[in-house]
Amino acid sequence: MIQSYIVWEIVVIWLLACGTTDNDLPKEAVESSVIDSQDSGLIETELMFSFVVLADPHIILSSDHVARLQTAVAWINQNVAERGIELVLVVGDVGWGDGLVVSEEELSKLDVPYAPIIGDNEVSYGSEQSFETAFSSAWSRLQSSFEDWNDGIGTVWNTQIEKESTFYNFAFTHKDVRFVCLDWASREEGPILSEIGYLHDFNGGSFNWFVDELRTLETQESNGVVLASHIPMILAPGGFAVDEVDQLSTVTQSYSDLIFANFSGHFHADAEIEMESLGFDVFITDATWDDDVTLRVVDVYRQGNAFLFEQELVLIPYVSQE
Known part of the structure; x- marks a missing residue:
């Protein structure tokens, strides 16, 4: 565990050096699309819905972590109507051991559907x-x-580690926005290799499923694809x-032109990173x-044949209580 904390200290230093961290920044600093057409009057912009990104609950039986998740669930439920929240993306490291059941019990109290994405800790x-x-529910x-609905949920032979792995990839569409939830979590062991992302590029793995999913989206509207993952x-x-x-x-x-962004967790920090190569x-x-x-609350707007997004980090x- 000490080695894992050292890894994350290195990661946070990297984020500060190479990325844009959003901690303590005002809402305007994390808006990812400027909706200026409302002033120009050229194309009407319509708010379609909002979704919430909830990262890394780390539920391990009864602990302070459970109370924090309960706080998050309560805030979401209290703001569903006012904020137009219709979906929650739970981006990995949800819970493990007996805490996995506890995390499901708490998340099932959400008033809107949620998408649970596996993280590296569940595997480790x-x-x-x-x-x-x-x-499954x-x-x-x-x-x-x-x-x-499309999914690649199932157990296959992992040729990289020579044993079976169960992968959890799935996708769905809400109001013409395609949400693609991806399992990049490591199946390797050890404090370093277990923390990094893997494409799992083999028959039945995540990469092939992702490629096949993208090929079905060629008629999707601009910015109409949202990728979600733990890594x-x-x-x-x-x-x-x-x-x-x-x-x-x-x-x-x-x-x-179709993919808006990847929403993720894992680093235990808020950040925005431009991946020009992707x-x-x-x-x-x-x-x-x-x-x-x-x-992270994300408002989804339709503007003609494209989608725009506006974000707010809610603290x-x-x-x-411990």
Whole structure:
């Protein structure tokens, strides 16, 4: 565990040096699209809905982490009507061990559907297979609530580690926006290799599923695709290696007009990183489990045949009960 904290100290230093961190910045600093057509009157801009990004609850049985997640769930439910919230993306490191069941119990109290995405910690602590048992009802709710469900959820032979792995990739459409939720979490062991992203480029792995999914989206409207994952799709410690970013770019560049951004967690900090090589920006959201509770609220607007997005980092003060 000490080694893992050292890794994250290195990552935060990297973020400060190479990325744009959003901690303590006003709302205007994290707006990702400027909606100026309202003033010009040329094309009407319509607010369609909002979604929330909730990162890294880290639920491990009854702990202060549970109370923080409860704080996040309560804020979302209290603001569903006023903010037009219709979806929550839970971007990994949700819970593990007995905490996996607890995390599902708390997230099921949300008044809107949520998308649970697996993180590296679920794998590292032995909850890879039980992730499906815990969250199958959440995926069923997504499938019944939204349109065009597609998934690559299942167990396959992982040729990179020579054993079976269970992957959790899925996608759905809400009001013409395509949400693609990706499993880039490592299946390797050790404090370093278990923390970085892998494409899982083999039969039944995440990369092939992602490529096939993108090929179905050629008629999607501009900025109409949102990618969500635990591991940020960036070139960095804790992200992806150079060769895998290069491999991703050969695919995503062809869809750069369609893909708005990748929303992720993992780094326990707020950041915005421009990935020019991939053709989109990456927005990283701070962990729920420590310090004050941070949620990223994303408003989705339609403007003609394109989508625009406006973001706000909501900081909910939290006083530890431990």
